[in-house]
Amino acid sequence: MSRALDRGFFARDSVVVAPELLGCIVTANGVSVRLTEVEAYREDDPASHSFRGPTARTKVMFGPAGFLYVYFTYGMHFCANLVCGADGAGAAVLLRAGEVVDGAPVAQGRRGENVAERDLARGPARLAQAMGWGRDDDGRDMVGAVSRGEPVASLAGPRTGITKAADTAWRFWIPGDRYVSPYKRHPKAPAAEED
């Protein structure tokens, strides 16, 4: 397909790639999803795994762009990222949520029969499970598996201005889309004090 994104698309700043990924179709293991929410991570982001340099777990993140970085978190969930930036940049885009547009029965089988269609890929770990991604898919080449979809609007981050790199993670989503994850911060997260 001529609509497939090439490696050059990913080999740029993750903050630039992330919003362009919204609305794109990712196909793997018999399931296709339309991305509705993503989050950019870079080496200069304190919240990023790559902040303190490569580890055995994050080595894929420091490799060439266009590959899949799958990690295990909270002892029970997988999350999937698309590696971005130049080789060794330590940047990636976390796939936070998506809409299953093809292979829904397959995704339903992986997620469970009692899971609502809307929740099949609404959430990082949910999306990874719906796609059938696990440890074996860490480091997989995703070039050719991602196609540009219809252009969509995007909304960015908790903060309006993304001019400063000191901001937290860069998060992008499609405004008003039903398939955007509703989750907010952790309940334990310190609330901003105000006088």
Place this chain on the structure above:
DNA sequence: CTGTAGATGAACT
């Protein structure tokens, strides 16, 4: 919809 609680592996202090 909101809020609370718990599970559980890997990285970090």
Place this chain on the structure above:
DNA sequence: GTTCATCTACAGA
């Protein structure tokens, strides 16, 4: 020993 880029389950509005 503590934190974490999470999800499911339950209670209440």
